[in-house]
Amino acid sequence: MCTLSVVIPAYNEENGIAEIMERVLSIRPALRKVGIDDLELLVVDDGSKDNTAVIAQKIADQDDNVVIIKHEVNKGYGGALKTGFSRAKGELIGFLDADGTYPPEYFPLLCEQALNGADLVIGSRMAGEQSQMPATRRVGNIFFAGLLTMLGWQKITDSASGMRVVKREILTQIYPLPNGLNLTPVMSTRAVHEGIRMCEIPIPYSERIGRSKLSVIRDGLLFLQSMVWTVMAYNPVRVLGIMGLAGVFLALLSIFGLIVARLSGDTTIGPWGVAALFAGMVAGVTGVALFALGATSNYLVSLFYKKNIRQGLFGKPIFKKPLESRFGLLGSITFLAGLVLSIVSLTLGISGWEIERLWLYLLGSAMMILVGVQLILYWALMRVLEDLSQRELLIRQDLNG
Structure with a gap:
């Protein structure tokens, strides 16, 4: 019996949290077809100032497999994800953003790759599927993927994707991870240097619901610094x-x-x-x-x-x-x-x-x-x-x- 635990970090996402939760819960039949018997959904409210937690709790009250975790203060994107990872029960742990940019309907395909031997499966926004990513972010993602490919000597198309499936058993190999938005590029960098079996699956990418919290310059510099220092710790x-x-x-x-x-x-x-x-x-x-x-x-x-x-x-x-x-x-x-x-x-x-x-x-x-x-x-x-x-x-x- 295999369970997929999906973690959604949420900070002030009242406009989109209900829709993304319903979309995740709707993939149960497709998961069973690829060998996933159960689905657990964990929403980590990261100190939201709006009604994110209230809306999420209403859905949780109707489904025993939905868990709402609340942070009293904001710990950051990575901090929220790590809280979810620590509470997840599944052998496979997936995660995606609460803003509707990533398609949860692709989780069955990602899980299928994990069941076939991959330890970390990345939904790549840069590998051919339709993408509505802004041009500045697209250029940035191409740069960071190229940087990791050069430094890690392994072809990577999307080092910062926020939709992934990872086997619980390898978390200790890719920890420690940062609390900020740079969790995903650091995870990719550690996985490459730890010899983790990785694969990328092309996924579409949509415009987000609400205002983006990503700063191209500030977070881009953070990504660069994090990746370089992580490589320095290995090679x-x-x-x-x-x-x-x-x-x-x-x-x-x-x-x-x-x-x-x-x-x-x-x-x-x-x-x-x-x-x-x-x-x-x-x-x-x-x-x-x-x-x-x-x-x-x-x-x-x-x-x-x-x-x-x-x-x-x-x-x-x-x-x-x-x-x-x-x-x-x-x-x-x-x-x-x-x-x-x-x-x-x-x-x-x-x-x-x-x-x-x-x-x-x-x-x-x-x-x-x-x-x-x-x-x-x-x-x-x-x-x-x-x-x-x-x-x-x-x-x-x-x-x-």
């Missing part, structure tokens, strides 16, 4: 590594431009050249530091999750063979190359070469030495962290002979 090098590689790329562009100018016989640079050189040096050193910090942080994360870093952490690495494994070699080569260049440049300077011919080489050698030292230090730190991450495994091997 820091995915975020810091990409930023670091971007910095190194800018530095290489700057170096290439200077080399071309040098080969053409121009030994002086103007204001724009100075600016490019300054930006390139800052971007290069910062880029190497960010990538190395991200790689090192992955070793710390592996200690927390008790995973061997060599087995991979939460998604595919940026490179086929982790670049950090060569930090020691790369650092030594860079350091020695910088040292040799500096010795040659200083020797030429003592021999009478003008500083105009040597300053770029001296500057480049100093940067190479500093980057080389950075890489060597991070390599040494990662070796220590790797040994710590393997300590328990090595102890068991020694005890077993």
Whole structure:
């Protein structure tokens, strides 16, 4: 016997709460056809100032499977959902908004996917069905879905959908979740990195009943911040590594431009050249530091999750063979190359070469030495962290002979 518990968070939704509740209750026959024996509906009134709770209670008085939960103060969209999750009795837990934008008639299809093996089924508003989503929000959802796809290395079309079905048993894997509107993108991000079996089902999306509570700019920034920090908790090098590689790329562009100018016989640079050189040096050193910090942080994360870093952490690495494994070699080569260049440049300077011919080489050698030292230090730190991450495994091997 399988039960679906549907949670509806509601805050000042007196104009639409009755309709969405009736629509949810009307899907019982369709649920039975896919193998769902019972339906429980939980409405969480999140401190509404209007008649939302009164209207919802009238429907609950007529149906024993409808539960009304009241928050004395507003806890937020995520807080209301989590209250509903904690009170739900079903093996499957679904949720959708109270404003009529999501179609509860699609719950049977989502549940069918859950019964066929998916742990989290997302109703995607961006996967082909008719959508009345405003253009600004559509652009935002495309951006966030693309961001999660890039950071999690798994194709996602709608990271912030508010209509989902999740198996109760995996809640502990995707917790903790925030209390705000950013619950859904954080849930998606955690699910991707926890290896949760996910699938998306195209659903239509309608205009909401009443005024939207979503602020495109404020909540968009909240979504971005939440997703990035959640990824950082699982796979820091995915975020810091990409930023670091971007910095190194800018530095290489700057170096290439200077080399071309040098080969053409121009030994002086103007204001724009100075600016490019300054930006390139800052971007290069910062880029190497960010990538190395991200790689090192992955070793710390592996200690927390008790995973061997060599087995991979939460998604595919940026490179086929982790670049950090060569930090020691790369650092030594860079350091020695910088040292040799500096010795040659200083020797030429003592021999009478003008500083105009040597300053770029001296500057480049100093940067190479500093980057080389950075890489060597991070390599040494990662070796220590790797040994710590393997300590328990090595102890068991020694005890077993």
